[in-house]
Amino acid sequence: MTQQSVQPGQASAADPQRPTPRTGGLLLKELTMPIVLAAFATYLLVNMLVMDVPDSVDFPGPRFFPAIVTGVIYLLVILQVIASVRHWSAGNLTVEGEDAAVRFSWSSLLWVVGGFLGFSLLLEFLGWIIAAGLLFWCVAQGFGSKKPIASLITGLTVSSIAYIAFDMALGLSLPSGILGGGF
Amino acid sequence: MDTLSLLADGFAGALTWQNLFWVVLGCLLGTAVGVMPGLGSSMAVALLLPVTFALEPTAAFIMFSGVYFGGLFGDSTMGILMNTPGQASAIASTFEGHKMALSGRAPQALATAAIGAFVGGFIASIVVVFLAPWLADFSSNFGPAEFFALALFAFIATSSVVTDSAVKGLLSLAVGLGIAVVGIDSVTGIPRFTMDSPLLFDGISLVTVTVAILALGEVIYFAVIARFKKEGQLLKSKGRPWLSRKEMREAAPAWARGTAIGLPFGVVPAGGSEIPTFLAYGAERKLDRRRKEPQFGKGAIRGLAAPEAAGNSTTGMAMGALLALGLPISATAAIMLAAFRQYGLQPGPLLFERAPDLVWALLASFFIAMVVLLIINLPFAMVWAKLLLIPRPYLYAGITVFCGLGIYATSGSTFDLLVLLGVGVLGFLMRVHDYPLAPLIIGMVLGPLAETSLRDALISADGNASVLVQGPIVLTLYGLLVVTLLLAIRNKVVSRTKKDV
Known part of the structure; x- marks a missing residue:
């Protein structure tokens, strides 16, 4: 192509x-x-x-x-x-x-699709908070984010909030993975 | 009177503090997603679908109705201020709406849109309350042949009438039908297209496909292509967010006409509110040309009022058709149908008998949602515009995380995440090559209905195909379909000849 x-x-x-x-x-x-x-x-x-x-x-x-x-x-x-x-x-x-x-960005495609593929395969091992944080980071990179550290921190914050809101408060089950152990 | 007392019961059910909280939350979320440029109400509903499964059914549907209508209110806000309609149904109101905003009448434009959407939605909800039980009663006479005709009508109308290329529309539909046949055959119990993998015995989840096509595919499309496109500038809206008496008098007939145009389209499976909004816009423009001082082109208030009212009255009526017939007329309505199925409820004639509490509480919550949306949209449109300050990478990253959350939480399997990704990439490819997405969703939702009713009809008639075209209802439906197709072809020919001139 x-x-x-x-x-x-x-x-x-x-x-x-x-x-x-x-x-x-x-x-x-x-x-x-x-x-x-x-x-x-x-x-x-x-x-x-x-x-x-x-x-x-x-x-x-x-x-x-x-x-x-x-x-x-x-x-x-x-x-x-x-x-x-x-x-x-x-x-x-x-x-x-x-x-x-219009421009077609192959690197963005790789970041988003690759990021999601990695997320799917590693979710149960890494646990929701780490895997979703990394997914957030990958997609942000795919969108041309200039500050990788900042978006990683934001991603982990978002994934933690989602874990608290949906797993702990609403009772959906999300994997805790390697961070898990107790809860 | 019976209807009114049932509706009163519904209000009693919907007006608890808890349910009120869900409807307000739904309205806020729906408006928030609708306001984001490029994100439409169908994406809002798709994203929130999996998450609502943590709630009990009544609360979930009440929240959904808020999201459903909230997305529509939000769509037009950005159409007016930035000239970026979130969804095809908001395009018609953008023409005059954005011109009003450009000429410094942004607050009036926002108010016209919000009141128009309110009027259209409210009147449609009243009609639905009285019409839906009657429609459900009527459709309880439907047999397999009737349901097959209805499904066929929806298939043809959504895939070929609304779309630019009938071939692409029908292909999209066929993919939806193809995905729907995967899994154990409901009539004989034979596994189909599963490659003997138990993961596919239950088929491919409709929720997964919806989220993949409408949300994840859209994110990939934005990352790879759409973010390089130029975007409009956000216009500031300052001043009183209310209309003067003169403006009200100017807009009122347009609201009424728009609502009237939109209502019948709510029960015709022709792709939702896109057609009625354009019809309403066109009608106002024709009327405007006969006036002494034509307003169109300079930001005519009527050119905004009519399509807004039409869009919401179609959307409201669509819920009636969904509840009473089990017939989704647009992608958004199809997702609502998926939500009902997830709770083990089948919309259609029997729903009014089996789950009257839920149905009437849901209908009552439409009215509540309309009022809530008018309140949160009329004075605060500019507050919503602040959401644009979220950096684009974070916004889409958040949406992606949400897709993963919803699908994993409902299925708990890695396999479903991979299906989500695969179908998401398919949705992205379809988007790039201008394939319409709605027919795929409609095909997937109505495919099983079409298949079982076709087979039931044929089995009970010993394979005699003539049973499919017998009976007054069936013949009427096919007659309507032929008329719709002829009208669509005529429209296409007319617009093509116009282009050539």
């Missing part, structure tokens, strides 16, 4: 009618969603084929409705791909979405 590093200021000045380059990367970017959707439909299809349905089940069985959904997804994906390729070869892709010309 090609990274779009156009600054917002330039983007608004750029002529929206100017043809977009016909690079493979741009087409791939446009086809991200159809690829994801086709993968989802294929998951449904494969599982439908291996599904074990006894003969005694009346029509319409458990495969009936999912089969319609899967068929519809495949059909619409094909339509969408045709439309995208047509736009691409005509060179007017940016007209489709206003966001295409």
